Amino acid sequence: MTFDLLHTDINSKARAGVITTDHGVIETPIFMPVGTAATVKGVHQRELKEDINPDIILGNTYHLYLRPKTEILEKAGGLHKFMNWDRNILTDSGGFQVYSLSGRRKIKEEGVKFKSHIDGSYHFFSPENVMEIQRTIGADIIMAFDECTPYPCDYRYAKRSMHMTHRWLDRCISHLEKVPVKYGYDQAFFPIVQGSTFKDLRAESAEYIANAGAVGNAIGGLSVGEPAEEMYEMCEIVTNILPKDKPRYLMGVGTPINILENIALGIDMFDCVMPTRNARNGMLFTSEGFINIKNKKWADDFSPIDPMAITWVDTDYSKAYLRHLFISDEYLAKQIATIHNLGFYMWLVREARKQILAGTFYAWKEKMVKQMATRL
Template sequence: MEFELLKTDPASKARAGKITTDHGVIETPIFMPVGTVASVKGVHQTELKQEINPDIILGNTYHLYLRPKTGILKKAGGLHKFMNWDRNILTDSGGYQVYSLSGRRKIKEEGVKFKSHIDGSYHVFTPENVMEIQREIGADIIMAFDECTPYPCDYNYAKRSMHMTHRWLDRCIKHFGETPPLYGYDQTLFPIVQGSTYKDLRRQSAEYIASRNAEGNAIGGLSVGEPAEEMYAMTEVVTEILPEDKPRYLMGVGTPINILENIALGIDMFDCVMPTRNARNGMLFTAHGSINIKNKKWEDDFSPIDDMGITFVDTQYSKAYVRHLFTVNEMLGKQIATIHNLGFYLWLVREARKHILAGDFRAWKDMMVKQMDKRL
């Protein structure tokens, strides 16, 4: 993997760059649609490519390990071929899902024993077998195995967890180096900064992760319930330390405003289930604020969903029609909303990139944050 930093905004830390892998170029900043179980929910791959057009999507190690199982993916020739996606894929390590199974898992130095949410069967994730699982999945960018701490989190627990995450990282790096890729293209390993919402721990973790000299670095353990101001403070601490010549990935973030504010702090890569999950619940994001399409006020509004939108659904369907689809629980409504929201998120990061390259990102970002912080 190669990363080229093209320009930094003069009034912020926002960056425009370019990541190149064996599956193509990723222009940053970028938002990665979440394809948890080898599918971005409700979207055909053709729509994903032609309308939303992301350079990279995300898959989930925990879910793919349980279903369809990595043996099936290996027989298919990897996740790219299994789901017919010829662009980049990133997989998380499963650490966040293990965190979310707080009543179904036991964490030890060796790894994590957890109970499947599907059938109650027991499984073990270790740094070593998570590397093997992600080799079999075949993503272009894979994550080191970490522990994602909850919020709020006791300082001593956060410190112990952070140091264990660092030890796990060393095991991941060693095992990754001992296992070749399976499908004829390279894979890249990103370590993950932890440390909860404690600045001194975040600094320690960022320094340790930077010392490992990986090709890219991730920030985890945020967007887990902490106030946005805490998220931004931790991101700022970390981006001051992580190397400038490597891409920075903030995991699981977030709202459109969160994304713009973190771009301003020097983040290059994002993922979040919010655009798809909120779409299925009737919330549409736009440049002028969010719309709850289920509200009665849209019942006889025959204007387009978003006349500034980039996807075909934005001008092909009216607000009244999409509200009707939600009212009668027709799955098409959720599909339309999903395509719209993902299209908006990709438009947002690409507009951010344009303004970084033009040198006026800060002013544009401040204007957009004010506009988007509304309920229409």
């Protein structure tokens, strides 16, 4: 994997760059639609490629390990072939899912014993076997195994957890050297900065991760309930330390406003379930604000879903029709809303990139943040 930094905004730390892997080019800043279980919910791969058009999507190690299981993926020739996706894929290591299981897992230095949310069976993740699982899944970018701490978090716990994450990182790196790639293309490895919302821990973790010398770096443990301002503060500390010549990935973030503010802080890569999850609940994101399409006010509004027409669904269907589908509990409602929201997120990061290259990002970002905070 290579990363070329093309331009940095004069009024912020926003960056435009290009990541190149064996599966193609990723223009940054980028949003990665979440395809947890080898599918981006509510969207066919053809629609994903032709209508939403992301350079990269995200899969999840925990979910793919449990179902369909790694042996099935290996027989298929890896995740790309299994789901018929010939562009880039990144896999989360499963650390966040282990965090979210709370009452179903036990964390020790060796790794994490957890109970499957599917059938209650017990499993064990260690830095070593998570690297092996990700080799078998075959994503282009794979993540270190870490512990994601909750918010709020006791300082002593956050510090112990951070140091364990660093020791796990060393084990990941050591084991990866012993496990060859399986499908004839390279895999890039990203370590993860932790430290909760404590400034000194975030700085210490960022230094440790920077010194690991990986081709890219990630920031984890945010967007877990902390106020947005604390998230931004932690990201600013970390981006001041992580190397400028490598991509920075903020995991699990977030709202359109979160994304723009973190782009301004020097973040290059994002993922979040919000555009798809909110779509299934009838919330639409637009450049003018957000819409709860289930509200009665849209019942006789025959205007396009979004006059900006980012995707074909925005003009093919009216607000009144989409509301009718939601109220009638039709599957098509969720599909339309999902395509719209993912299309908007892709437009947002690509427009941000254009503005960075044009030298107009900061003023544009300030205007967009105000507009998108509006409830329509």
